[in-house]
Amino acid sequence: MSPDWSKKHDIKEVECERIFSKLGRVRVLNLRGWGIKRVPHSIDKLKHIRLLSLSDNKGIEILPDSIIKLQNLQALFLINCEGLKRLPKHIKKLVNLQTLELHGCVSLTHMPRGIGELTSLENLSAFMVAKDNCVTKHSGRLGELRDLNNLRDVLRIMNLRYVKNPASEFKAANLKEKQHLQALTLSWKLGDPYDNNSDSGPDVENDEEMSLEELRPHLNLKWLLVFGCGRLMFPSWISSLTNLVELRIDNCKKCQHFPPLDQFPSLKSLAIENFTDLEYIESGINCDNALFFPSLERLWLLNCPNLKGWRRDASTPQLLQFHCLDYLDIRSCSNLTAMPLIPSVQKLVLKNASKKSLEDILKMKISVSQSTSSCSSISHSQLKILNIENIEDLEVLPEVADKSHITPTSLYSVLSTNNKGVFCFAASNLPRAACLLGL
Numbered sequence: 001m002s003p004d005w006s007k008k009h010d011i012k013e014v015e016c017e018r019i020f021s022k023l024g025r026v027r028v029l030n031l032r033g034w035g036i037k038r039v040p041h042s043i044d045k046l047k048h049i050r051l052l053s054l055s056d057n058k059g060i061e062i063l064p065d066s067i068i069k070l071q072n073l074q075a076l077f078l079i080n081c082e083g084l085k086r087l088p089k090h091i092k093k094l095v096n097l098q099t100l101e102l103h104g105c106v107s108l109t110h111m112p113r114g115i116g117e118l119t120s121l122e123n124l125s126a127f128m129v130a131k132d133n134c135v136t137k138h139s140g141r142l143g144e145l146r147d148l149n150n151l152r153d154v155l156r157i158m159n160l161r162y163v164k165n166p167a168s169e170f171k172a173a174n175l176k177e178k179q180h181l182q183a184l185t186l187s188w189k190l191g192d193p194y195d196n197n198s199d200s201g202p203d204v205e206n207d208e209e210m211s212l213e214e215l216r217p218h219l220n221l222k223w224l225l226v227f228g229c230g231r232l233m234f235p236s237w238i239s240s241l242t243n244l245v246e247l248r249i250d251n252c253k254k255c256q257h258f259p260p261l262d263q264f265p266s267l268k269s270l271a272i273e274n275f276t277d278l279e280y281i282e283s284g285i286n287c288d289n290a291l292f293f294p295s296l297e298r299l300w301l302l303n304c305p306n307l308k309g310w311r312r313d314a315s316t317p318q319l320l321q322f323h324c325l326d327y328l329d330i331r332s333c334s335n336l337t338a339m340p341l342i343p344s345v346q347k348l349v350l351k352n353a354s355k356k357s358l359e360d361i362l363k364m365k366i367s368v369s370q371s372t373s374s375c376s377s378i379s380h381s382q383l384k385i386l387n388i389e390n391i392e393d394l395e396v397l398p399e400v401a402d403k404s405h406i407t408p409t410s411l412y413s414v415l416s417t418n419n420k421g422v423f424c425f426a427a428s429n430l431p432r433a434a435c436l437l438g439l
Helices: 003-008 013-022 041-045 065-069 133-138 166-173 236-240 355-363
Strands: 028-030 051-053 075-077 099-101 126-128 153-158 181-187 223-227 246-250 269-273 280-282 298-302 309-311 327-331 347-354 385-392 413-418 421-426
Touching: 013 041, 041 065, 327 355, 347 355, 355 385
Parallel strands: 028 051, 051 075, 075 099, 126 153, 153 181, 181 223, 223 246, 246 269, 269 298, 280 309, 298 327, 327 347, 347 385, 385 413
Antiparallel strands: 413 421
16 A cells, blocks of 8 residues: 555555554554554554554544554654544553654643553653543553653653642652753643644643752753743753753743853753743853853744843943854844844844844944854854844844944845835845835
8 A cells, every 4th residue: 555545545444454464474564644543453463563653643542452462562653643642551561662752642641650661661752741630540640750761862741730749740750860861841731832722721720830940850961942831930950951952941931030051061052932021041140251152053032022131240241252153033022132242143033123122233243353262163254144024113224234244245135024025135236224125
């Protein structure tokens, strides 16, 4: 049966049974996107199967209990099985399972009790905290993660809002012992992009703030994403994760400033989003300017309407500099006026801001001697792309653009958007003042 055929026809249960009956000796079976709605009990005929993919079959709601008879199964892929509500109750009997890929299984109600006994698991992409009391007796709490210390790659812990005893359950998860784990996502609900599209209603089960202090991961972690939905309190242990490469923090509303973030030697990407109360990124206390984000290449500051500047401490010398920053994206941060220097930025995005904000950001785009940079891979370069949108009262680029080394020959393009459309200007056609028509 060809993949092209399956895209046009849903596979019925009887057809699945026919397939399984003929493939008793197969070791790898990929049924991704075949329109399967119900997996027959005869799946247990695949006695030699090592890898099974049922990914992108959005109609599957349950897996038959007979799947636990596949004692040789090492990898089960269920990516984007959006209708899947539960895993087999006795999944712990799949003793050789090393990979359980659940990314996109947003309808899962809980994780089965005993899943923590699968100590050979190396990839468990999602752990869903149970909501309903009716499934509690069959569901495993976060303590199921305690002994899964071979986990690596990505772990997403979702629906933290349903944790009943955060301090004890978070500690029981024992994340600090998972030294092979590369990426961790902590989500109050389901996380991006599902929260924006869900209609889950108010958080009536738990309306209090929740501390993440006991969810401290191992120091080897490289990627951390936190989706707070206004409930999760930002943890103090973040500054100890010196191996981080990417950090994204979204919607921890009550946070007014972070612990020191500037001394991550390997951090290349930082995103701070939807912080309504945030006024300064750092307090400025006990910060070392010499170690200020030595490797950061990409920075997003999105929807932080009260953000004024990077450091609160006015006594700190205003000589902060992003040595390696190549991409800067600032949106809906209307009060932001004080930023570190950005000599190496080549692409700048600024949206929903005032003309003064644009001027202040462009002032930070100045030349700095190459000898002052700790980054040898990215030179101090001229701005190549400028993308601005909804800049109040802006008709032409401010005069500071010339002083910031923004010239017609340095720009590849200027993108300007208003309510009527997008305008792109080739660098060779830009006038000296780089007029932006249609604003």
